[in-house]
Amino acid sequence: GLDSYKWVMACELEPGDRLMASRIATEGKQTSLPPWSYEKSKHSTTCKNIFIPELDADMAWFIGMFQGNGYTYPNYAKNGFNAHVCIVNSMDKYDACEKTQEQLKKFGDNLHVVLKKRKSENSYMVHCQSKQLSWYLDKHVKQAKVPLQVPKYILEGLQEIRLAYLAGLCDSDGCVKGGCRQIVSTIYPDFAKQVQVLAYSCGLDSKLSLRGDY
8 A cells, every 4th residue: 555665676676666765865974075286397387286175065066066067178288288167157147156266266375266257148257277277177077078977075975065066066057947946957868867866865856857869
Protein backbone atom coordinates (compact mmCIF):
# COMPACT_ATOMS: atom_id res chain seq x y z
CA GLY A 1 0.00 0.00 0.00
CA LEU A 2 0.93 3.67 -0.18
CA ASP A 3 1.53 3.78 3.58
CA SER A 4 4.22 1.08 3.54
CA TYR A 5 7.58 0.59 1.88
CA LYS A 6 10.53 -1.78 1.74
CA TRP A 7 14.18 -1.46 0.79
CA VAL A 8 15.31 -3.24 -2.37
CA MET A 9 18.48 -3.22 -4.45
CA ALA A 10 18.38 -1.01 -7.55
CA CYS A 11 18.81 -4.10 -9.72
CA GLU A 12 15.64 -5.56 -8.18
CA LEU A 13 13.36 -2.68 -9.17
CA GLU A 14 10.41 -3.71 -11.31
CA PRO A 15 7.99 -1.86 -13.60
CA GLY A 16 5.34 -0.14 -11.49
CA ASP A 17 7.56 0.30 -8.41
CA ARG A 18 7.56 3.74 -6.83
CA LEU A 19 10.71 5.41 -5.59
CA MET A 20 10.51 7.46 -2.42
CA ALA A 21 12.74 10.48 -1.89
CA SER A 22 13.87 11.11 1.67
CA ARG A 23 14.34 14.87 1.20
CA ILE A 24 16.88 14.71 3.99
CA ALA A 25 20.07 16.59 3.16
CA THR A 26 23.46 15.00 3.69
CA GLU A 27 25.70 16.92 6.05
CA GLY A 28 28.87 17.06 3.97
CA LYS A 29 32.21 18.27 5.29
CA GLN A 30 34.37 21.35 5.45
CA THR A 31 36.14 21.85 2.13
CA SER A 32 38.40 24.49 0.61
CA LEU A 33 39.39 25.75 -2.80
CA PRO A 34 42.39 23.95 -4.35
CA PRO A 35 45.79 25.44 -3.50
CA TRP A 36 47.82 27.45 -5.97
CA SER A 37 51.52 27.95 -6.53
CA TYR A 38 53.31 29.83 -9.26
CA GLU A 39 56.96 30.65 -9.86
CA LYS A 40 57.58 33.93 -11.59
CA SER A 41 60.41 34.25 -14.06
CA LYS A 42 63.36 36.32 -12.88
CA HIS A 43 62.50 39.13 -15.27
CA SER A 44 58.75 39.24 -14.56
CA THR A 45 57.54 42.68 -13.51
CA THR A 46 53.82 42.66 -14.36
CA CYS A 47 52.52 39.22 -13.32
CA LYS A 48 50.50 39.74 -10.15
CA ASN A 49 50.26 37.02 -7.51
CA ILE A 50 46.86 35.73 -6.49
CA PHE A 51 45.74 34.41 -3.13
CA ILE A 52 43.22 31.62 -2.62
CA PRO A 53 40.29 32.84 -0.50
CA GLU A 54 38.10 30.90 1.91
CA LEU A 55 35.41 28.74 0.38
CA ASP A 56 32.35 30.29 2.00
CA ALA A 57 28.80 30.48 0.67
CA ASP A 58 29.49 33.61 -1.41
CA MET A 59 32.52 32.04 -3.06
CA ALA A 60 30.57 28.82 -3.75
CA TRP A 61 27.91 31.01 -5.39
CA PHE A 62 30.62 32.57 -7.55
CA ILE A 63 31.85 29.12 -8.66
CA GLY A 64 28.34 28.30 -9.87
CA MET A 65 27.98 31.68 -11.54
CA PHE A 66 31.34 31.33 -13.30
CA GLN A 67 30.53 27.85 -14.59
CA GLY A 68 27.33 29.24 -16.04
CA ASN A 69 28.40 32.59 -17.48
CA GLY A 70 32.17 32.79 -17.04
CA TYR A 71 34.99 32.46 -19.52
CA THR A 72 38.76 32.05 -19.21
CA TYR A 73 41.35 33.08 -21.76
CA PRO A 74 44.57 31.53 -20.40
CA ASN A 75 46.55 31.85 -23.66
CA TYR A 76 48.97 29.09 -22.72
CA ALA A 77 50.48 29.21 -26.23
CA LYS A 78 51.98 32.63 -25.46
CA ASN A 79 52.66 32.01 -21.77
CA GLY A 80 49.58 33.85 -20.59
CA PHE A 81 50.00 37.03 -22.64
CA ASN A 82 46.85 39.15 -22.11
CA ALA A 83 45.25 36.24 -20.19
CA HIS A 84 41.99 37.25 -18.58
CA VAL A 85 38.67 36.10 -17.16
CA CYS A 86 35.24 37.55 -17.75
CA ILE A 87 31.65 36.95 -16.71
CA VAL A 88 28.74 38.27 -18.75
CA ASN A 89 25.21 38.81 -17.46
CA SER A 90 22.05 40.38 -18.80
CA MET A 91 21.04 43.95 -17.98
CA ASP A 92 18.62 42.85 -15.27
CA LYS A 93 21.39 41.15 -13.26
CA TYR A 94 23.51 44.10 -12.18
CA ASP A 95 23.38 42.97 -8.53
CA ALA A 96 24.78 39.59 -9.56
CA CYS A 97 27.57 41.38 -11.45
CA GLU A 98 28.45 43.41 -8.35
CA LYS A 99 28.58 40.26 -6.26
CA THR A 100 30.74 38.58 -8.90
CA GLN A 101 33.13 41.54 -8.85
CA GLU A 102 33.39 41.33 -5.05
CA GLN A 103 34.29 37.64 -5.18
CA LEU A 104 36.96 38.09 -7.84
CA LYS A 105 38.59 40.81 -5.73
CA LYS A 106 39.07 38.25 -2.95
CA PHE A 107 41.77 36.62 -5.06
CA GLY A 108 44.05 39.64 -4.59
CA ASP A 109 43.93 43.29 -3.53
CA ASN A 110 46.15 44.16 -6.48
CA LEU A 111 43.78 42.74 -9.10
CA HIS A 112 41.97 45.23 -11.33
CA VAL A 113 38.41 43.90 -11.59
CA VAL A 114 36.18 46.00 -13.84
CA LEU A 115 32.39 45.97 -14.09
CA LYS A 116 31.08 47.69 -17.20
CA LYS A 117 28.37 47.62 -19.84
CA ARG A 118 29.44 45.93 -23.05
CA LYS A 119 29.60 48.15 -26.11
CA SER A 120 26.63 47.72 -28.45
CA GLU A 121 25.34 44.87 -26.24
CA ASN A 122 22.49 44.69 -23.72
CA SER A 123 24.67 43.08 -21.09
CA TYR A 124 27.19 43.76 -18.34
CA MET A 125 30.65 42.27 -18.13
CA VAL A 126 32.95 41.70 -15.17
CA HIS A 127 36.52 41.54 -16.46
CA CYS A 128 39.90 40.91 -14.87
CA GLN A 129 43.19 40.68 -16.75
CA SER A 130 45.36 38.30 -14.75
CA LYS A 131 47.50 35.43 -15.94
CA GLN A 132 47.50 33.61 -12.62
CA LEU A 133 43.76 34.03 -12.01
CA SER A 134 42.95 32.88 -15.54
CA TRP A 135 45.17 29.82 -15.17
CA TYR A 136 43.73 28.99 -11.76
CA LEU A 137 40.08 29.22 -12.82
CA ASP A 138 40.86 27.38 -16.05
CA LYS A 139 42.36 24.51 -14.07
CA HIS A 140 39.93 24.29 -11.17
CA VAL A 141 36.59 25.73 -12.31
CA LYS A 142 35.93 25.88 -16.05
CA GLN A 143 37.80 25.27 -19.31
CA ALA A 144 36.64 26.48 -22.70
CA LYS A 145 35.11 23.76 -24.89
CA VAL A 146 35.54 21.13 -22.16
CA PRO A 147 32.48 19.46 -20.56
CA LEU A 148 31.64 20.97 -17.19
CA GLN A 149 32.00 19.04 -13.95
CA VAL A 150 30.70 19.86 -10.49
CA PRO A 151 33.97 20.44 -8.58
CA LYS A 152 34.89 17.92 -5.89
CA TYR A 153 35.19 20.68 -3.31
CA ILE A 154 31.54 21.50 -3.99
CA LEU A 155 30.25 17.91 -4.16
CA GLU A 156 31.79 17.06 -0.80
CA GLY A 157 31.10 20.42 0.84
CA LEU A 158 28.69 21.38 3.59
CA GLN A 159 25.05 21.84 2.70
CA GLU A 160 25.29 25.64 2.68
CA ILE A 161 28.17 25.41 0.19
CA ARG A 162 26.25 23.08 -2.11
CA LEU A 163 23.11 25.21 -1.95
CA ALA A 164 25.07 28.39 -2.65
CA TYR A 165 26.70 26.77 -5.68
CA LEU A 166 23.28 25.73 -6.99
CA ALA A 167 22.07 29.30 -6.48
CA GLY A 168 25.00 30.59 -8.53
CA LEU A 169 24.16 28.19 -11.34
CA CYS A 170 20.53 29.23 -11.20
CA ASP A 171 21.41 32.94 -11.25
CA SER A 172 23.50 32.37 -14.36
CA ASP A 173 21.73 29.76 -16.49
CA GLY A 174 18.56 28.98 -14.57
CA CYS A 175 15.05 30.38 -14.41
CA VAL A 176 12.76 31.21 -11.50
CA LYS A 177 10.20 33.39 -13.30
CA GLY A 178 6.50 32.60 -13.31
CA GLY A 179 5.98 28.86 -13.12
CA CYS A 180 9.53 28.11 -14.24
CA ARG A 181 11.85 26.54 -11.64
CA GLN A 182 14.95 25.55 -13.56
CA ILE A 183 18.37 25.24 -11.91
CA VAL A 184 20.43 25.07 -15.07
CA SER A 185 20.28 24.62 -18.83
CA THR A 186 23.38 23.01 -20.35
CA ILE A 187 24.63 21.19 -23.43
CA TYR A 188 26.44 18.69 -21.19
CA PRO A 189 24.02 15.94 -20.05
CA ASP A 190 26.52 14.38 -17.62
CA PHE A 191 26.93 17.74 -15.92
CA ALA A 192 23.15 18.08 -15.65
CA LYS A 193 23.02 14.68 -13.95
CA GLN A 194 25.73 15.75 -11.51
CA VAL A 195 23.72 18.87 -10.67
CA GLN A 196 20.65 16.70 -10.10
CA VAL A 197 22.60 14.48 -7.69
CA LEU A 198 23.92 17.56 -5.91
CA ALA A 199 20.40 18.94 -5.53
CA TYR A 200 19.22 15.63 -4.13
CA SER A 201 22.05 15.68 -1.59
CA CYS A 202 20.55 18.96 -0.38
CA GLY A 203 17.11 17.40 0.01
CA LEU A 204 15.77 18.83 -3.25
CA ASP A 205 13.83 16.71 -5.74
CA SER A 206 14.36 17.61 -9.40
CA LYS A 207 13.44 16.44 -12.86
CA LEU A 208 16.00 16.01 -15.61
CA SER A 209 14.84 16.78 -19.15
CA LEU A 210 17.05 15.90 -22.12
CA ARG A 211 16.43 17.53 -25.46
CA GLY A 212 18.14 17.02 -28.78
CA ASP A 213 20.44 14.17 -29.80
CA TYR A 214 21.57 13.02 -26.34
